[in-house]
Amino acid sequence: xxxxxxxxxxxxxxxxxxxxxxxxxxxxxxxxxxxxxxxxxxxxxxxxxxxxxxxxxxxxxxxxxxxxxxxxxxxxxxxxxxxxxxxxxxxxxxxxxxxxxxxxxxxxxx
Amino acid sequence: xxxxxxxxxxxxxxxxxxxxxxxxxxxxxxxxxxxxxxxxxxxxxxxxxxxxxxxxxxxxxxxxxxxxxxxxxxxxxxxxxxxxxxxxxxxxxxxxxxxxxxxxxxxxxxxx
Numbered sequence: 747x748x749x750x751x752x753x754x755x756x757x758x759x760x761x762x763x764x765x766x767x768x769x770x771x772x773x774x775x776x777x778x779x780x781x782x783x784x785x786x787x788x789x790x791x792x793x794x795x796x797x798x799x800x801x802x803x804x805x806x807x808x809x810x811x812x813x814x815x816x817x818x819x820x821x822x823x824x825x826x827x828x829x830x831x832x833x834x835x836x837x838x839x840x841x842x843x844x845x846x847x848x849x850x851x852x853x854x855x856x
Numbered sequence: 857x858x859x860x861x862x863x864x865x866x867x868x869x870x871x872x873x874x875x876x877x878x879x880x881x882x883x884x885x886x887x888x889x890x891x892x893x894x895x896x897x898x899x900x901x902x903x904x905x906x907x908x909x910x911x912x913x914x915x916x917x918x919x920x921x922x923x924x925x926x927x928x929x930x931x932x933x934x935x936x937x938x939x940x941x942x943x944x945x946x947x948x949x950x951x952x953x954x955x956x957x958x959x960x961x962x963x964x965x966x967x968x
Contacts (some may be wrong), residue, residue: 750898780956787945787962789899794956834898842887842906843915844957848898 750837752847760855767820767850777840779818784849785834792820792833796825823846830854834855845854858882860960861903862948866967868966869938877963889957890923902946905931909916936954938967 753768778796782789793802795811811818836844876909890902896904901915905925949957
């Protein structure tokens with residue numbers, strides 16, 4: 747069974763810092779990799795990445811996939827307290843089921 | 857509705873009782889998924905419905921778990937004879953094929 751591994755498990759930084767979250771995946775029938783932000787219960791969609799390697803950006807957040815390294819990073823610049831959340835990475839193997847990592851818990855200290 | 861609606865938002869039940877969790881997906885979304893998230897864990901796939909196809913039940917942890925989707929819309933996840941290890945947040949999501957999921961706010965189930 748494919749595994750999605752996220753690191754670090756938790757991260758505490760000061761407001762204004764830049765953070766990089768990591769996600770590695772195994773490929774069998776890889777189709778895409780997705781990032782979600784989970785603040786309370788409902789994960790909200792951030793990015794979908796494919797093996798095209800195109801970087802995705804939204805405001806202070808950006809993400810890119812490295813298909814050689816089978817990994818993806820999520821960058822957040824100039825962090826704010828509202829960025830505190832669990833960030834989930836998930837792999838889509840093309841059968842419409844997502845396999846999730848355990849997430850990175852990010853805490854931003856004011 | 858505008859989003860995926862789940863009910864109840866919280867449920868406390870006694871060990872051994874049956875529970876039903878409801879999910880109302882976004883209108884027109886053909887796919888519906890149930891996931892479970894235990895404390896400190898990632899999301900664990902349970903079951904997937906796609907249109908009129910037979911559901912993918914490969915993630916259901918035991919035969920105490922079942923789900924149905926009536927009329928291609930609302931889904932109910934049923935857990936029979938609940939155990940303490942069933943305590944978790946149960947998340948439902950819906951999607952149009954090959955598009956990203958939209959998650960509901962989940963049901964936090966506590967078995968005491």
